[in-house]
Amino acid sequence: MSKPQSVVAAGHTRTAEAAAEILADGGNAFDAAIAGVCMSFVAEAVFASPGGGGFLMARAAGQRAPKLFDFFVETPLKRRAVNDVSFFPINANFGPATQEFHIGLGSSATPGIAQGLFAMHEAYGRLPMKRLVEPAVRAANEGFPLSDFQAYLFTVVAPILQQSASARAIFAPGGTLLKGGDTFRNERLGETLSWLAEDGARLFVDGDIGQAIAAQSRDLGGHLTLDDLKRYEVCIRDPLLWRFGGAAVALNPPPSAGGALVAYGLSYLEAFAAAGQPIDARALAAAMIATNEVRGAHGNKLAAKLAAGALAADIAASVAAPPAYRGTTHISVIDSEGNAAAVSLSNGEGNGFIVGNHGFMLNNMLGEEDVVGGEPGAFHEGVRMSSMMAPTIILEPDGTVTAIGTGGSNRIRTAILQVAVNILVHRMDVEDAVNAPRLHVERCGTVSFEPGFTEEEGAALRALSENVKAWPELNLFFGGVHVARWHEKKGAQGAGDPRRQGVAKVA
Template identity: 60%
Template sequence: MQKGVVAAGHPLTAEAAAEILSEGGNAFDAALAGLAMATIVEPVLASLGGGGFLMAKPAGGDAALYDFFVETPLKRRAADETALLAILADFGPATQEFHIGLGASATPGMAQGIAEIHGALCTRPLSQLFEHAIAAGRQGFPLSAFQAYLFQVVAPILTASESAASVFAPNGKLLGEGDRFENPGAAESLALLAEEGPRPFAEGEIAQAIAEQSAAEGGHLALEDLRSYQVARRKPLLWRHRGAELALNPPPAASGALIAYGLAALEAGGDGPANSLVLYRALCATNQARQSHGAELGDLLQSGKLKDEIASLKGHKPAYRGTTHISVIDAAGNAAAVTVSNGEGNGHMVGEHGFMLNNMLGEEDLVGTEGWCEGTRLSSMMAPTVIMGADGSVAALGTGGSNRIRTAVLQVALNLIERSMSLEDAVSAPRMHVEKCGTLSFEPGIGGIEQAVAEAEDVKPWPAPNLFFGGVHAAKLDADSTLEGAGDPRRGGASIVV
């Protein structure tokens, strides 16, 4: 008898979660096991110094959103005392400016989020859930091709300090594909979390190390920031489309309302499955809705509630940074979709504890004295989503991909709901994306793309599927109890059915 399915951004992440399913743990147990492993094997994207979201749908119960994303510091340090350094990340064809340093770090929520989720939804002790992650950190593992690529992209961050270089470039050279990566400090931090819960991260030795480092090296964070952090349990934004119901990330996150807006725009475009032109116009309309902050939503909205949801985003600048995702569904029908981010990291390890704090305050829109308000949960484009199909099926999905997150999730959801694709086909199908500047980017193989190209202000065709378009990792329990998983090959994804 099958016990469950997991999809994730790294084979070892998927294996850690699958092992818990095979031992009889539920989807939420498995998701935390995978999340712990991700902090070890996907360190650019997942860290105890970051945060994220879990969309949880217990079998027979209502969906709930656990928000453990980062929060702005309670008190801003003077600009001339703040450490911020601009660096260029090298993506090959293009570069992007990021800001790092202690002044770029917001209050992390990862440890508190894990503890909250564990207490509410899990059945196995954290020591069991973290066992494989702790072993991987202590013993090491070969660096995957995708993680090695990310190391190269953010090399200036991973070598910005002696503490970071000692972990990511231990012999004076950045680790590459196949090299053995070890992080015993991160393993010990996970062991401490398993043994003592979040207290060490809120007021104990790790919190003290964060506060002392911040005070000494130009950061905003103080012990009170860490002590006062609270996980928020929110009601999801529920949206119906073609008979299915989607549980979406609600405000202050921006993603859910904008995905729902895109679905509303598609429904206004006709009754049949959306063609490329209708989808292109819906993506353009969603961009306009985001830019208007709810002020000019037009007549496409089919729900006054959604109008309120989008209007509530006014003043919230969403974080777009590097993310990874894990989806798990067990045979009982429990569904977990968890998306996390550390930005790219601030370039400094926290003492000997094996992790960097995030650099979320290094977003272009947030840098500067007017960029952020004190003591506020940051908005995000992360979009962990659960789809309850009209036929009784359940799917969990989400993605990394910066501002392409909402368009990737929207298109995979459409493939499942409107086109009745298998999960693997829905994830691997070619995607498009429309930037707010009007540029239409698209992968090869999209039928009827010519009409959208003719209407677009600017066009960028991609020669092959690319991680630019996200990495949707999805799990599904079909109406006949068959389990499906799909790890997106664009971002080194893996899936396992057990």
């Protein structure tokens, strides 16, 4: 191949196109990832927002080990009096079932995305930030047809998008939620992104938007103050490096939980293979059950089961941090030089109220049941929240680089585990690896699986539990794994997960 290729995989056509546009203009993978993140605020508004948080796993070409940029949300420094807090439940409608979420200003944790974008740009960026926001600003101002999948998500979280007049003005102009094919635009968000590129992250700290966040929180029952915004810092961490099948797998380290749990699953499967057992659906289910047991034991069993018992302290750190499992999107980019970026983002579902006239909601991470237990204010103050998000980079001995990640709540770790196994063990190409059927075992014992497993595997999965759900087709329940895979001489592959209308572009 005369010219090395680049590849992008993301959860929306416009997100992938924004990243590809920047690559074509001479930007690197990190520039492209920033452009994709900004576009996700516009095109994937239920999953991503400047009011949330996330993680970047970054591997610069020639770098021995990746770096993890943690710009996830933090709990407020001080709880407000319960009677002064706006924190209330709504029901999201998934069709066959509903799920209760808590929203209101009292559900919002300290956001970190603005600081994260500029930390990424300072460390690895090539093009000016003003250029990187251009695709998102253009889309926000000009508008575009709303995709059917995003329109479906609007109906799922309709009580949030219709909670306030400011939210209705964006998502339900005229009083009715936008439908697939309707023109969606968010000019206020376009202005915010342009402003952010001019002023930098301080805009969200003590600048006008930071001031608006603090004022809204003060006036409408939130916990956040300017002190929370000023205290926030991006954490750059060494990844959790794990060996699997000869490859080095760089995972999200504590205080996040997802990476350590993926590492345990990989270790379990490697021991399974060493015993002469095939890594099939039964092995995957066994790994998930064992991982659930380890997680339930707060890591006490992990050291004894891993060949090198170095993760016990990591699991303990993950358990000590308050977890968050909310709506998530992911972007994977590898450029023609081999720079790789895997970025996972979340805004929860949003708190229901637009910040000032700035076109975005703050997150509702404090509305996570595992954090607040259904009671307002029941969180540990001033700590970085944990997450199942696990943006991952895999480095193989022949020089192949793979960037991978997914949304999917507590299915994130099992989705990544299965796609990684499909690539590294079963040697599938990335599209087949992503499209292959998935399963998931909950801590309560419920076994869920998609169609496509053999009759023997299906029977074995049904035998695992009295509570079994055989899904009739591939479903977003099992995540949205977006994969970019690259080799300098062999070229590039990409796959966007059809479960969440993912898109991949190779150039």
